[in-house]
Amino acid sequence: MKTFLIFLVLGTIFFGCAQQNAFDQFQLKPEQELGEDGLQSSKLKNREELVDGVATVVYLNKALPKKYNDAEYFYVYLYKKNKKNKISFFLNGKTTAKIEKLPVKNRFTQLTSFEAPWSSYYLVKFNKIEGDKLNFRVKEGSFSSDVFKYEKDQ
Known part of the structure; x- marks a missing residue:
């Protein structure tokens, strides 16, 4: 009987929390959830x-389809110590179609x-890429980010 009671209590606790996720603890709009969910950061x-x-990137096609x-x-925001070098963005090795400083x-x-105020903000546009794998990279002089990997919804 004691063992049954322990399993009953543990089962109730486990299954009672299973319907929640981290976003349930915050008051986020659906687009905020998608933005935060698709957020990736990398050091330059x-x-x-x-x-x-540090570069932080959100794939807008997934957040605001x-x-x-x-x-x-x-959507890219980055903090750079050296602001003299030109920033470049690449998607699957291809250059941008348009960059808008925000x-x-x-x-x-x-x-x-x-x-x-110490960060720079950009809307970066690339021509449509075939396939569902996207590899985004930020370069600035001799510095570059890790590859940000995204998957498109087909």
């Missing part, structure tokens, strides 16, 4: 493993709940 490093900044579906769109408060701030 060179070959000597020196760090010059009704609005961003004619090309591949990314103000600190912009139309994507609600996706990430992040806005800092």
